[in-house]
Amino acid sequence: MKWNKYTIETTTAAEEYMSSMLMELGIEGVEIEDKIPLSKEDQADMFIDFLPELPPDDGVSYVSFYVEDDGTDDAELLRQVKISLEDLRKLVDVGTGTITSDQTEDLDWINNWKEFFKSFYIDNILIKPTWEDLKVEDKDKILIEIDPGVSFGTGKHETTQLCIKQLQKYIGGELKAPKVLDVGCGSGILSIVALKLGAREVVGTDLDADCITSSQENMAVNHLPEELGTFYKGNLIDDTALQEKVGTEEYEIVVANILADVIIPMAPVIPARLKQGGYFITSGIIDFKEHEVKEAIEKAGLKVVEINHQGEWVNITAQKV
Numbered sequence: 001m002k003w004n005k006y007t008i009e010t011t012t013a014a015e016e017y018m019s020s021m022l023m024e025l026g027i028e029g030v031e032i033e034d035k036i037p038l039s040k041e042d043q044a045d046m047f048i049d050f051l052p053e054l055p056p057d058d059g060v061s062y063v064s065f066y067v068e069d070d071g072t073d074d075a076e077l078l079r080q081v082k083i084s085l086e087d088l089r090k091l092v093d094v095g096t097g098t099i100t101s102d103q104t105e106d107l108d109w110i111n112n113w114k115e116f117f118k119s120f121y122i123d124n125i126l127i128k129p130t131w132e133d134l135k136v137e138d139k140d141k142i143l144i145e146i147d148p149g150v151s152f153g154t155g156k157h158e159t160t161q162l163c164i165k166q167l168q169k170y171i172g173g174e175l176k177a178p179k180v181l182d183v184g185c186g187s188g189i190l191s192i193v194a195l196k197l198g199a200r201e202v203v204g205t206d207l208d209a210d211c212i213t214s215s216q217e218n219m220a221v222n223h224l225p226e227e228l229g230t231f232y233k234g235n236l237i238d239d240t241a242l243q244e245k246v247g248t249e250e251y252e253i254v255v256a257n258i259l260a261d262v263i264i265p266m267a268p269v270i271p272a273r274l275k276q277g278g279y280f281i282t283s284g285i286i287d288f289k290e291h292e293v294k295e296a297i298e299k300a301g302l303k304v305v306e307i308n309h310q311g312e313w314v315n316i317t318a319q320k321v
Contacts, residue, residue, distance in 0.1 A: 002069040005102045006078070010061050011095040012036055014088065018063045021084045025077065027065045034061040060095065069103065122164050125193065130221055142196050145221050146189055147214075159283040162308055162315035163257045164193050166281040170253060171197040178252030179203075181273055183236055183266070184284075188215025190255050191229055192222050199253075203246055204231040237266050248272050255281040260289035267293075267300040274320040279305075285314040 010018055012034050019030050035057040067074055078099065085097045119128040119138075126141035128134065134143065167190065171178060177200040182191040185204030188211075194202055204215050212231045219229050234242035254273050256263060263282055270280050280302055285293050287309065294304055294316055302318035309315075 002103055003066045004069050004074060005064055005066050006074075006081075007062050007064040007100050007102070008081075008085070009096045009098045009100075010063055011093050012057070012059050012061045014092045014094045015061050015063060017088050017092050018061075018094070021088060022063070022065055022081070025080055025084065027067075029065070031064040032061060033064070122161055123168060125164065125168070125196075127189070143222075144189065144192055144196060146187055146192075146218055147221065158310040158313040159257050159285075159315075160189060162283040162310050162313060163190055163255055163281055165308070166279075166306070166315060166317055167194055167197055167253070167255065170279055170281070171199055175252045175279075178278075179250060181205075181246060181251045181254040183254060183256040184258040184262070185215050185231060186211050186257075188218045188229070188231070190257060191215060191231075192218060192224065194253070194255070195224055195228055196222070200228075202229045203251075204229065205234055205236050205242065205246065206231070207233070207235055209233050236269060237262075243269060243272075246273060249275050251275060252278045253281060254278070256284070257282070258284045260285045260293050263293050264296040267296040267302075270297075271301050271320055276320055278320050280318045280320070281315070282317070283313060283315040285316065287312045287314055290314045290316070 008018060015032055015034070019032070022030055037057075067077065081099065082097075085094060088094050089097075119126060119132055121127075121141070124142055125144060126138050127144045127146060128138075130145050130147040167180075171180075171194060177198055178194075180191065180194040180199045180202045182188075182194070182202055182204040185191055185206045188204060191202040191204050204212075206212055206215070212233050215229070215231045216226075219226065232242055232245055236242055236246065249272065251273050252275055254270055256266065256270075258266075263285065274280065280297065282293075282297075290307070293314075294307070297316060297318045298304060301320075303321045304316060304318045306317040307314065308317075
């Protein structure tokens with residue numbers, strides 16, 4: 001399948017007007033390109049730990065929309081877009097309003113990336129995509145099968161690996177059959193690893209409902225009983241109802257592979273989740289934010305017991321003493 005891509009050159013001031021106008025014409029999704037830096041709020045919402053360098057904002061924006069190339073002439077839709085553009089000029093500066101077109105092959109965003117996700121090992125753990133066959137020589141490994149779908153978490157990223165290595169260290173070693181809270185569970189990979197290593201139960205939270213679905217589906221793929229994992233949508237930082245559901249002083253381990261700017265405001269609510277002697281294992285921390293996160297965790301009353309690095313990423317493990 002092919003798609004016709006139409007791009008309107010406009011102004012940053014007109015972006016929202018343009019998006020609303022296209023939605024009124026029955027176009028469900030748009031793509032916006034500009035040079036406006038993300039705010040801290042947007043950065044947190046989009047789970048971006050550090051921002052790319054952008055050239056200076058020139059006030060120009062490009063709003064694109066896609067129409068399926070099914071042989072239908074798009075002339076009438078484009079005529080309506082042009083009429084609506086002229087109406088918008090009465091409200092806001094829309095810039096040139098020039099419309100350019102291009103054609104693109106069908107982009108299966110959910111599935112095309114799969115060619116880049118291959119099986120890999122973390123010590124004696126094999127993390128394998130669901131669509132790959134298990135090799136005979138890998139049958140003695142601890143097998144984790146993952147289909148991330150639209151959620152984050154193949155295990156390939158350094159931050160996930162840092163957390164997995166800490167789970168390996170503490171589960172079955174110092175902590176026998178711990179109950180684990182996985183904050184920002186994504187695809188559920190850390191919850192599944194914890195159970196495979198010997199955790200008695202996991203609870204996961206995430207802001208995204210798709211992640212809750214993905215975690216539950218990956219539990220099933222790994223033949224783990226449904227009752228061993230409970231997953232909730234919500235923000236543990238300020239959602240008191242979620243905090244009550246998750247429980248107080250119930251966990252030997254809380255693991256959070258999120259971002260520095262999320263871990264910092266989250267730190268104060270973590271000690272109440274942990275049993276005495278329990279561990280807070282966290283990553284998603286870019287190296288230049290290590291000190292800031294460490295300070296926040298210590299200020300919350302936890303004792304930092306380990307700091308580990310992999311590439312430019314950092315794991316901090318702390319204990320409730």
